[in-house]
Every structure is written in structure tokens, then in C-alpha cells.
Amino acid sequence: MSPRNLALSPDVHAYLLGVSLREPPVLAALRAATAPRAEAGMQISPEQGQFMALLVRLMGARRCIEVGTYTGYSALAVALALPADGTIVACDVSEEFTQVGRPFWREAGVADKITLRIQPALATLDELLALPGGRGGYDFAFVDADKDNYIPYYERLLQLVRTGGLIAIDNTLALSSVPILHLETPAAIAMKAFNAHVHQDARVDLSMLPIGEGLTLLRVL
Numbered sequence: 001m002s003p004r005n006l007a008l009s010p011d012v013h014a015y016l017l018g019v020s021l022r023e024p025p026v027l028a029a030l031r032a033a034t035a036p037r038a039e040a041g042m043q044i045s046p047e048q049g050q051f052m053a054l055l056v057r058l059m060g061a062r063r064c065i066e067v068g069t070y071t072g073y074s075a076l077a078v079a080l081a082l083p084a085d086g087t088i089v090a091c092d093v094s095e096e097f098t099q100v101g102r103p104f105w106r107e108a109g110v111a112d113k114i115t116l117r118i119q120p121a122l123a124t125l126d127e128l129l130a131l132p133g134g135r136g137g138y139d140f141a142f143v144d145a146d147k148d149n150y151i152p153y154y155e156r157l158l159q160l161v162r163t164g165g166l167i168a169i170d171n172t173l174a175l176s177s178v179p180i181l182h183l184e185t186p187a188a189i190a191m192k193a194f195n196a197h198v199h200q201d202a203r204v205d206l207s208m209l210p211i212g213e214g215l216t217l218l219r220v221l
């Protein structure tokens, strides 16, 4: 048994995708539509989308929250994994980015499962907390947004996600392919503060995965 994780060389990564990726054509089409954009690195990888879809199915999640939608790939991956009555509240501040994804949500037949809220996500999370059934009313949450607010997002999601539910946090190891360990940018400092915040947090079970740019899974106790 190896004591460390495998750093994926390009050929090993290509092999991983070749023998395991099952990206639905509509997700591949959204990825292709996003690829030419200057900030396309903000999109999660297809294998991460497939992993999150597996988690959602494994949990039988019905009500989900996403903080940071970008062009809608992760929301679409999750929505496709939800049961017929499943829903996801997708939070973003950009009309421009999210517009890219909406035609693909419709094409996939899941547009009615996705409620897009264009405003600062903290405001949306506070509104959800104030709604009847909001507190503890969600099964799964994914955060991939402005790093400075990760701790406030997490604190609100801890109240919104039910006991036994899951909060998945993106970029806990790297930003734009650079390990946060080697960075002192404001975003990297915020991510290190977030990691320290949750490491010994007795309110959650935790596992940090070296998938994509680092994905921390937090199960609400």
C-alpha cells in the first residue's frame, strides 16, 4: 500500500479518463462551449463532475445548493444525477457566465430542477435560512466561488444541510494548478484559513481528496 497519493502524469490522467469517464454528450457540449473562454479554468473537470454525480446518487440527495455556478457544468452534472423531484439552488453573481449554461440545462431536460439566483451567494443562503424548511432542509452542497467567503459560506451551509448531509468544497489544495502551499495570494491565504477552520471542526466528518484542485468533503454531524 502506498503511503502517498499518486501525482498524475498526463499519460496516467489520460488513461484514467479513457477507462472511466462517462461524460454525457450534453455535458461534453457544455464543456466545449466553455473551453474557448479566457477563464475556462474555473470549470470543474469532467471526472470531478462524474464523482459528484456519484456522491449525489449514493446519498439519494434531493435538495442541493451550489455556491459558484460559472457556466453551469457542475449544476448540470448534479441535476442529471437527481431524482425527478430533485432540485438545486445555483448561486452566482454573473449573468454573463451562467447564460452560457442555460441552453444546455434546457437541452438536458433539467432546467426546471435548477433555480439560478444571481446575487451575492451570502444573501441567497441567508434567504434560504429564513424560509420554512430551509434550516436542515438540504442534502448536498458544493462550494466553488470567491475564496474570501468560504468560511461564511461554510457556516451558513452547516445550518442549511441536514445531519448526515454533505458539503463539498473546491480548491482546497490548489488554485489555477498552483498548490496553495506555495502561494501567498489573498485567495490562497483564505483557502489555508478555511482548511485550518475545518480540520478539527467537531461538527463534521472530513476527508480531503486530491481530485481536481483539491476537494474537501464534510459530512454534517
Ligand code: CA
Pocket (backbone or CB within 6 Å): 042, 043, 044, 144, 170, 171, 213
Ligand atoms: Ca474551482
